[in-house]
Amino acid sequence: xxxxxxxDTDFLLAVEGLTVSFDGxxxxxDLSFYLDPKEIRVIIGPNGAGxxxxxxxxxxxxxxxxxxxxxAGKELTRLKEHQIVHSGVGRKFQTPxxxxxxxxxxxxxxxxxxxxxxxxxxxxxxxxxxxxxVEEVAETIxxxxxxxxxxxxxxxxxxxWLEIGMLLIQKPDLLMLDEPVAGMSVAERxxxxxxxxxxxxxxxxxxxxxxxxxxxxxxxxxxxMHQGKVLxxxxxxxxxxxxxxxxxxxxx
Amino acid sequence: xxxxxxxxxxxxxxxxxxxxxxxxxxxxxxxxLGLAIIFGQMGxxxxxxxxxMILGAYTTYLTSGFFxxxxxxxxxxxxxxxMILAFLICSxxxxxxxxxxxxHLYHRPLDTLLATWGLSLIMQQAYRSIFGAxxxxxxxxxxxxxxxxxxxxxxxxxxxxxxxxxxLSTAVAVYLLMYRSGYGKKVRAVVQNRPMxxxxxxxxxxxxxxTFALGSGIAGIAGAAFTMIGSTGxxxxxxxxxxxxxxxxxxxxxxxxxxxxxxxxxxxxxxxxEFFLSGSMAKVLTLLVVVGILMLRPEGLMALKVRR
Amino acid sequence: xKSLSPLKWFASREGxxxxxxxxxxxxxxxxxxxxxxxxxxxxxxxxxxxAIGLVMCWGKAGILSLGQGVFFGLGxxxxxxxxxxxxxxxxxxxIQSTPxxxxxxxxxxxxxxxxxxxxxxxFSFTVIAIVGVPVLLAFIIGFAMFTRRVGGVxxxxxxxxxxxxxxxxxxxxxxxxxxxxxxxxxxxLMGWDIxxxxxxxxxxxxTVGLLFLCLFVARMVQNRKLGRILVAMNAQETRVRxxxxxxxxxxxxxxxxxxxxxxxxGAMFTLIVGFMSPSFIGIVASIEMVIFCALGGRLSxxxxxxxxxxxxxxxxxxxxxxxxxxxxAMGALFIGVVLxxxxxxxxxxxxxxxxxxxxxxxxxxxxxxxxxxxxxTRPSAEKADNYDPMTNTCSPEKS
Numbered sequence: 001x002x003x004x005x006x007x008d009t010d011f012l013l014a015v016e017g018l019t020v021s022f023d024g025x026x027x028x029x030d031l032s033f034y035l036d037p038k039e040i041r042v043i044i045g046p047n048g049a050g051x052x053x054x055x056x057x058x059x060x061x062x063x064x065x066x067x068x069x070x071x072a073g074k075e076l077t078r079l080k081e082h083q084i085v086h087s088g089v090g091r092k093f094q095t096p097x098x099x100x101x102x103x104x105x106x107x108x109x110x111x112x113x114x115x116x117x118x119x120x121x122x123x124x125x126x127x128x129x130x131x132x133x134v135e136e137v138a139e140t141i142x143x144x145x146x147x148x149x150x151x152x153x154x155x156x157x158x159x160x161w162l163e164i165g166m167l168l169i170q171k172p173d174l175l176m177l178d179e180p181v182a183g184m185s186v187a188e189r190x191x192x193x194x195x196x197x198x199x200x201x202x203x204x205x206x207x208x209x210x211x212x213x214x215x216x217x218x219x220x221x222x223x224x225m226h227q228g229k230v231l232x233x234x235x236x237x238x239x240x241x242x243x244x245x246x247x248x249x250x251x252x
Numbered sequence: 253x254x255x256x257x258x259x260x261x262x263x264x265x266x267x268x269x270x271x272x273x274x275x276x277x278x279x280x281x282x283x284x285l286g287l288a289i290i291f292g293q294m295g296x297x298x299x300x301x302x303x304x305m306i307l308g309a310y311t312t313y314l315t316s317g318f319f320x321x322x323x324x325x326x327x328x329x330x331x332x333x334x335m336i337l338a339f340l341i342c343s344x345x346x347x348x349x350x351x352x353x354x355x356h357l358y359h360r361p362l363d364t365l366l367a368t369w370g371l372s373l374i375m376q377q378a379y380r381s382i383f384g385a386x387x388x389x390x391x392x393x394x395x396x397x398x399x400x401x402x403x404x405x406x407x408x409x410x411x412x413x414x415x416x417x418x419x420l421s422t423a424v425a426v427y428l429l430m431y432r433s434g435y436g437k438k439v440r441a442v443v444q445n446r447p448m449x450x451x452x453x454x455x456x457x458x459x460x461x462x463t464f465a466l467g468s469g470i471a472g473i474a475g476a477a478f479t480m481i482g483s484t485g486x487x488x489x490x491x492x493x494x495x496x497x498x499x500x501x502x503x504x505x506x507x508x509x510x511x512x513x514x515x516x517x518x519x520x521x522x523x524x525x526e527f528f529l530s531g532s533m534a535k536v537l538t539l540l541v542v543v544g545i546l547m548l549r550p551e552g553l554m555a556l557k558v559r560r
Numbered sequence: 561x562k563s564l565s566p567l568k569w570f571a572s573r574e575g576x577x578x579x580x581x582x583x584x585x586x587x588x589x590x591x592x593x594x595x596x597x598x599x600x601x602x603x604x605x606x607x608x609x610x611a612i613g614l615v616m617c618w619g620k621a622g623i624l625s626l627g628q629g630v631f632f633g634l635g636x637x638x639x640x641x642x643x644x645x646x647x648x649x650x651x652x653x654x655i656q657s658t659p660x661x662x663x664x665x666x667x668x669x670x671x672x673x674x675x676x677x678x679x680x681x682x683f684s685f686t687v688i689a690i691v692g693v694p695v696l697l698a699f700i701i702g703f704a705m706f707t708r709r710v711g712g713v714x715x716x717x718x719x720x721x722x723x724x725x726x727x728x729x730x731x732x733x734x735x736x737x738x739x740x741x742x743x744x745x746x747x748x749l750m751g752w753d754i755x756x757x758x759x760x761x762x763x764x765x766x767t768v769g770l771l772f773l774c775l776f777v778a779r780m781v782q783n784r785k786l787g788r789i790l791v792a793m794n795a796q797e798t799r800v801r802x803x804x805x806x807x808x809x810x811x812x813x814x815x816x817x818x819x820x821x822x823x824x825x826g827a828m829f830t831l832i833v834g835f836m837s838p839s840f841i842g843i844v845a846s847i848e849m850v851i852f853c854a855l856g857g858r859l860s861x862x863x864x865x866x867x868x869x870x871x872x873x874x875x876x877x878x879x880x881x882x883x884x885x886x887x888x889a890m891g892a893l894f895i896g897v898v899l900x901x902x903x904x905x906x907x908x909x910x911x912x913x914x915x916x917x918x919x920x921x922x923x924x925x926x927x928x929x930x931x932x933x934x935x936x937t938r939p940s941a942e943k944a945d946n947y948d949p950m951t952n953t954c955s956p957e958k959s
Binding site for chain 2: 709
């Protein structure tokens, strides 16, 4: 704890000693890592390494067995999911989860950070500020033209972007993306990389990704996970040449 | 509430009420086993389960009448014939219902609840039209009448013991089927990962139908056993359905042991309290406690902690 | 839609549907039916309150309660207790061994009024209790269940068990509740005789008025962002949660709203029928209320009113002519509405009648369509006035 105290001001996110076990199986085991503000961190690792579980723990979907997650000086492990969102953490899931029956506009509007209480949602009005914010985000995620389409009619890649847009409109400090380019075409991948570059100008981003090419394109630093623990951490060149990483993940 | 009883009287009361509770326990177990395997397998609650049970009871009633008329010499054994018939008829109807109705509703469990409720209304009215609104009872074979005297104060009726034996043997059979047979392995595979089970060649639609038929068949056995300790009317099944749901949910949805433990707990609590309070208050208190516990521990008594 | 003046709104498609219902309930039925039948319609309408609540709770938010009869009953019993106390003045009950208490208490050898009956001497307390008691119970149940993420079939079963508990309790505690007969022989509401034809007529119109009040509230909730969140929650609960919403709070709200509607319906039921008994609130009654909503169309609040009217009218019709056939019809209705037309009458209307209307009237304003009732698919959100969807002419690229 004493270590964390002094460093709270420096790190946006400090994960320390994080552990979760499911019926005795430790999916994440005494994990610690730290994110600087405006950093892009990519987590890589073989299947079952606990990458998605780490994101689940940070955003509150799964409750930690032990350890602490401090975000901008605030302990997240005891907060509820929506409170964590309000603290400034946004989470995108692996498979696109957008509201299929609503239009793109409505999807973004629902995520607009206002009227989140029951009474607030009753009183919420679509004013100029909302429309402007929606249009601005729509432009960023290349969906201006599709604002009035039902989300169900979007392509897989567009749904991924929409979900990223739904996070952006919340104006979070930390964005967590789980395999944002999985299942995308080459063109979409390129555009997503572009999108992430724009986003990272004013957000801290934590990404899970398998595509090493893509990882190399975007990452400031890379954390390699294996069996719930950190195997290696550092620049992309550093982890690529780490023999342990080559052994369990990259292959010779 | 224990005023005025000596301690030996109290012991006897607990023993007798405990045994009365065991009859209830037997009915709960038999009803709940069928519900639990269907619910565990497909997430479907069959609101007509009580009516399947009553179908088994009417089957037994007809069989006993048939034996009395045509095979009086074999009357002592009619129950076993009736039980097998009840199982077969109920599982055949179960398979039919699954094919006509349930399989279209797998992604809408709440709608299944409503549709099976509709089925239960139809079945009840059909019983009323065929057998009349009055309750019917069967004649017990000679060997099932009488009682064991354990002490001067404690007597255990043989029919109650017999029903309990049927309940426990059915439970063991279901356990063996689920955990020691190829069918059981497939069922568990489908429960855990339906697409993957299908990918490795398990006919999941067939498994669903078989499971629904099996659950309904066990309800038939429950009905046959039920006639040994009570009389049967068109809406007797409905009287048990809420309790049985609670037994299943309270036990933890996918745990057979949990179902049996909770059937035991609920039936014992109810019958012991019944002696000291009025029957309705005993029931109210039991249900309140169960609902209260479920609110605090919604996953039921026995549940695995899994990553969701 | 918000910007439409009331006059224009009534000329819109949705407005016309409401207008049609107003005409039916306020003009056509009172003119066509005699006092006895109109009183029956009033009774059916009290069930429509429950059905509207179920549309919000089950249709929109996906929370199926099989215990709405509990809230209906709490509202109804609150009203019945007040009326019973008024009917049990010491003068009117002078022949009892303890005058001044309800007759059934006297029959059960009770000699004083139980404490929980006392406040029902006050009419204002009673009015608050009619809504407050159901909402309080719904809040307790909802808080316990929804914060622990209990939903779906589990919630349905637990609410059904609560309906069972309340019924057994009321029947068992005859001396406090009137038992299986219920609270009967209700006569006056603050001196006003509720049994005369004239007052039954008045009660009918009061019910219709309250019904439209509830429809107005439900419509407002459904058309605001709140309504969109409820529907979104039903489809993508996790995404709603991670968009920063406290999902449990929204579920509790809509469950309490449905309970409030049911309580009002129950109180009017007591006034119209003149008594309240456990048979109106138990498991069977509660699940029947779901079918009112399902037949009308689980997503349509207007449909719910028609559903309640039709099912109950059919029930009365059958029980007068072929009582033994009614359970078959009811069973078939449950199965049919689920298997064959899950969006109920509203869905049928939208699929088959609305296209005809379109051809007949050649509607040219697409934005009015989105506001149309009944809505069988997901309700469309309102468009902002200064946001014109037509300016975006390019189509999204599909890759």
